Amino acid sequence: MTTTSHTETLLHSAHVATDHFGSAPAPLLRQLFAAAVAAAQPALCLPPHLPRAAEIGSGRLWVVGAGKASAAMAQAVEAHWDGDPQALGGLVVTRYGHEAPCSRIEIVAAAHPVPDLAGWRAAERVLASVQGLSAADTVLCLLSGGGSALWPLALPGLGLAEQQALARAMLASGARIGEINCLRRHLSALQGGRLAAACYPARVLTLLISDVPGDDPADIASGPTVPDPSTCADALAIAQRYRLPLPAAALELLHSGRGETIKPGDARLARSELRWLATPQMALEAAASAARAAGFEAHILSDALQGEAREVGKVLAALARQIAQRQQPFAAPCLLLSGGETSVTLRTPSPGQGGRNVECLLACALELVGQPGVHALMADTDGIDGNGPAAGALIGPDTLARAQALGLDAQHMLDQHDAHGFFAALGDALHSGPTRTNVNDFRALLIAPP
Structure with a gap:
């Protein structure tokens, strides 16, 4: 079909x-x-942007991703990958009910818009899976709307219960998605460029299906593979504007600057590239x-x-x-x-x-x-x-x-x-x-x- x-x-x-x-x-x-x-179906819009085996070379193609379309995107990757199946692997997270069958890429389902333990643990595994990659390897990052909640792993000091409470407060606040994602980026262990930094020195190729006004890649899944020019001070101002009840650990991350994201010009993002699939x-x-x-x-x-x-x-x-x-x-x-x-x-x-x-x-x-x-x-x-x-x-x-x-x-x-x-x-x-x-x-x- x-x-x-x-x-x-x-x-x-x-x-x-x-x-x-x-x-x-x-x-x-x-x-x-x-x-x-x-x-905007991945089976239609992804294949022209998928790297060829000759482009990857002798390294691995490791697939990670998050979003409501990520499982269908992973399925399209498997269907059109022209290299050795043994060189392909990975793990993506999608919303419950949005799964698609894959053989080489593991599909994990988690909650959206309020995150759950399945998403937290999957994000931990994704972060661990990119440690120790070499310059010969390529990380293919599949991102679409919903990725922020599906990768809820926070910086040290914040737990899942606090992330869940904050998600509920943000959803009820009337804040715009760009404002919500700015705050998310400064509390996340993967977003705001941190995933790409963790992948270094491997090449990172991000395929995007946009769900945000203006198609800003920093707002799609809160930008795990792109630099973020916003600051902890910006995130604090948003929390104050909408009277969001930030837990003490979040306030400490923002006031101290420990929540600062990866900025433009960071050498660890030099090998990170974006390709747009659908907008x-x-x-x-x-x-x-x-x-x-x-x-x-x-x-x-x-x-x-x-x-x-x-x-x-x-x-x-x-x-x-x-x-x-x-x-x-x-x-x-x-x-x-x-x-x-x-x-x-x-x-x-x-x-x-x-x-x-x-x-x-x-x-x-x-x-x-x-x-x-x-x-x-x-x-x-x-x-x-x-x-x-x-x-x-x-x-x-x-x-x-x-x-x-x-x-x-x-x-x-x-x-x-x-x-x-x-x-x-x-x-x-x-x-x-x-x-x-x-x-x-x-x-x-x-x-x-x-």
């Missing part, structure tokens, strides 16, 4: 009530999501191409939208209304595509099941107030949005009316961060299952002709 057909099978099996959206909008939106996900922009371009093939003009607004999820939803709704009512700044029919990573600040001590994409979508529906002709899909390209079981959901002009008929209070459920519960009750949740890739948020708004 090809990568594309595997992805389409996942998405076509989604339990989505499409009857409410007419015969065209929901299937088209799902097709665009499938196109975005397919473009949010590439996925959006694939979706735009699919839309145009279906006869719709598509506009990519941005691959890096950030901000509070519900506020982004309101802005997208306002833009869709302007198009539907005034044919500005684009003429309907058209599709608006965007990516990036929004944030959710928890406002209740007992939140329901939610995620940034469904929270953005529910806020969008409330702002649209049933605007005729506007349909939308918002989902996480890894197949799981937040703490709910779905990748995302769909809305149409009748979403709020159907919710009211069922006795659902859309505003109250948004305030309770229970958007997954809202869309599940309507039958409009998008269940793709783990896609084994991750290029972050995917948002598509379809504005029908006036």
Whole structure:
């Protein structure tokens, strides 16, 4: 089965009530999501970037990695490696449910977004495995979104329980992913360039699938193989800005400077190289191409939208209304595509099941107030949005009316961060299952002709 057909099978099996959206909008939106996900599948995008055996020479190709796509990336490495199988080995960590079978590279599953002992121990093993490599060896590092939580091993003085508490606090704080990863880098035993430094003098080749706005490699899995220009003082300022309860050991690491990361110009990173496999922009371009093939003009607004999820939803709704009512700044029919990573600040001590994409979508529906002709899909390209079981959901002009008929209070459920519960009750949740890739948020708004 090809990568594309595997992805389409996942998405076509989604339990989505499409009857409410007419015969065209929901299937088209799902097709665009499938196109975005397919473009970022490791089996498609990794092989052209895999080093050849002649490039490796007589040394070993040792594979390490972390992220929601790392197991599928490892599988693609095994399928396309043209050298001696005995020269290939390694260990990668992926999220539970995202595993892929491999024969030479060990796959370990661990928890995300709050780390667990499996991830901690796997990170210990990864760090130990690169000790003593020679200049003839090559470390192939496979990184994708989620790698920060899957490699939670901290600097001496911090334990797993403290890392877990900090992860929960950061997730609830509303901090942007770049800010969260800056703090992570200064407390980690692998991130902030430390893994590449540990591999020296071996060559390090990092293959990246980006899930971060701006595609900064320091933010993908918190940059284990790249230099980090940020400082302990920067990390402290972020913790203070969001009132994060840092444990005493973390404060000591930051105040003393012991948490300082590997800086640009460090000789141990001289043999470290990056290659990009997939980015949010590439996925959006694939979706735009699919839309145009279906006869719709598509506009990519941005691959890096950030901000509070519900506020982004309101802005997208306002833009869709302007198009539907005034044919500005684009003429309907058209599709608006965007990516990036929004944030959710928890406002209740007992939140329901939610995620940034469904929270953005529910806020969008409330702002649209049933605007005729506007349909939308918002989902996480890894197949799981937040703490709910779905990748995302769909809305149409009748979403709020159907919710009211069922006795659902859309505003109250948004305030309770229970958007997954809202869309599940309507039958409009998008269940793709783990896609084994991750290029972050995917948002598509379809504005029908006036």
